Each structure stands twice: as structure tokens, then as C-alpha cells.
Amino acid sequence: MNLITVSALNEKIKSLLEATFMHIRLEGEIASVTYHSSGHIYFSVKDDRSTLRCVMWRSNAARLKFRLEKGAHVVIDGSVGVYTPRGEYQMIAVSVEPYGRGALAVAFEQLKKRLEAQGYFAAERKKPLPRYPRRIALVTAVGGAALQDMLKIARRRWPLTELIVVDTLVQGEGAAESIARAIAYADTLGADIIVTGRGGGSAEDLWAFNEEAVAEAIFQAQTPVVSAVGHEVDTLISDFVADLRAPTPSAAMEMILPDQNELLRTLDERADRLRRRMRELLRSSEERLRREEEALKRASILSRLQSALEEFARLRRDYREVIRYRLSQFEGELLPLQRRCDETIRRQLARQEGRVKILEEQLRLQNPRQRTREGWAEVSLDGRRVPLEHLDPEMEFQLTDAQSRLRARVLHKEPLDTKVR
Incomplete structure (x- = not known):
């Protein structure tokens, strides 16, 4: 058996694997993903038993329609590559698609969810559109039918508005960046409204208006922006x-421009109402003048009535003066009488106060407790005050003065001679 080096073995494995798996289609779940600053995407896919590392180089990653996310079920087209210095193999991804769903649909939902979370769709940031715009910037393709439709409706509805056309790509590679630049430029033109849009087409044709670059340009614009892309059934980012969504470019002009014919009808109606009101005012003024003429004829009668009223007012003032004078006289006569009454009342009160003091002293002297305070003792039997004549020999009784109480017994009872000698 021949010896072989590690490098040589890795080279043989590389040649074998890369020749065997040049074009493969792989299904799996994304287990991890890293977007590198270089533009490459490093990720891994797995099934219930194994994991495989993958890489998508920058050139292919730029064409990816949606963002790879952990947990996504995907189908990968590519080949197997071997990194010989470490003896590792990985899949070189050329394209990645969501399993069972279109890449555009997934990309749309991903971007919509992210922008909504960042507040790009919030109602409170929508800018109001002026009722009578003086200048409108149309961001669209100069050669497109959508532009001609918008110009035609604008001339019919409100020819007073100045229209500025900002040419841009509306589909294909670089269209999103072109639209974003055109919106940013239109925002510097002093327009009251920017309309960006195009006619109908496939999802791929309209896709530029789903790109984040266009969404960011609309969000950053200080001028109100109307999106008018495709047909009524098309809904894009x-x-x-x-600030306003129009189902078609033609509908956008119908929505943002007043109708001059309708406005003229409104002005005619208001003019009719004004004429009717003026006629009513004239009739009212004529009636008022007629009444004034009749009033002048009655002026002599009113003058005599005014003189009588003034005489009545004078007599009333004189009568009040007489009453005030008589009241002052009565007050002078009543004052001495009031003083005599006050003096009589004071004397009566003094006499009554003296009698009250005498009665208070008598009551004080008759109070048994007062007598005990003066050294006398009070005789009581079974808690009731009694005279000595009610006591019999051998009876127990109590003696109470201001300082103490004694229990005593009658030893002897002898009547006294009460005759005055």
C-alpha cells in the first residue's frame, strides 16, 4: 500500500466530490446565517439528522430576492466545494428559493413586516395633500403610457396646475435606485405633491416599487408622495x-386634482344663492325705509309724548325729595324718645339684677353642702338626710361634714324644751 500525504488526500477528495456534485438541488432548513460585510452570505442547512455548511458569494447574493432567515425552509441550487487546507467541504449556493413559495412573495412579506415595525406605515406620519396643488412632480418613465394618461387627466380636470416630469426607470435592473434618486430630486423642486408610478405589469415588472430603496426615499421626502403603481389589484410596498395610495396613475390624478367643471358648477350655484340673498336684502331695506318714512310722520306725536315723559320724571324727583325731607323730620322726633326708652330699660335691668343676687345668696345659705363647709354635720339614715327627731335609741346613723363621714348609734334620746323664754 502506497503512502499518501494529507494534502494529496484532500486534493483527491476535492476532485472526486466537485466532479461528482457539480449540479445539485438541496432541500433543508436554515440553521444559522451570517451576512458578511464583504457581501458574502455564510449559512448552514439541516434536516432531522445532519447539518451542512453553505456559502453564497457576493455576486449571487446580490441577486437574492429575499433575506435568508433562521428556520426558513429553502431549496438551494449549487455545487459542492472542498477547502483543502482544512479538509472541509461545503455547498456553494448559486440560488436559494423558499420551499413551496415564490421568492418575491417571501421578500415582500419580510420587508413589509420590517418597515411596519419601524413605523414607515404609521398613519400619524402621513402628510396631508393640498386641495388645490399649484405644482406636481410626476416621477415615471417619459415614454410610458402612464405619463400620457396622467397628463391628459390633469389638463381636463385642473389645467392651472404646473406639471414637472422627472424621468426614471420603472422596471428591470437598477430601477429601484433610479426611482429613489428621482423621488429625492423631485423633493427639491418645490412641488406640492409628488406622484410616482407606472402602468400595470407582472409582479417582476412592478418589483422595483417593492424595494427598500424606494420605500426609504418616499419615507424621507418632505413633499407628500402619492404611489400610483399598476392596477387596482396590485398592492406594493x-x-x-x-401618504396616499392610488390604484392606478389615472386614478391618482382624479384623486389629487379638483374638477374644474364641478368647481364652476359650484361657483354658479353660490352666485345664484348670492343673487337671491341680495334681492332679499334689497326688499328688506325697502321695507325698512318705508317704516322710517311712517315714523317721521309720527315724529310730532312722539315729541309731545317725550315732553310728557320728561315732566313726569321731574314730578317723580320732586316727590322723592319731599319724602326724604319728612323722613328726616321723623328721625329727629324719634331720637329723644329712643333715648328715654333705653334709660328706662337699663334701670329695670339693674333692679332685676339686684333681686337675682339676693335670691342667689339665699339659695346658697339654704344649701346643706354649704353648711357642712362651714363646720356643720349632716345627719343621714340609710343614705337619706333626716332630722334628729326621726332617730330612736339604738338606731345607727351617719354624720357627714366637708372632710369626713362617721357611723354612730343613738345611746339616749331626750326632747328639748323649745319654748322661747
């Missing part, structure tokens, strides 16, 4: 980001 630009429709969500724009």
Missing part, C-alpha cells in the same frame, strides 16, 4: 409608505 410603496403604497404602504406613501
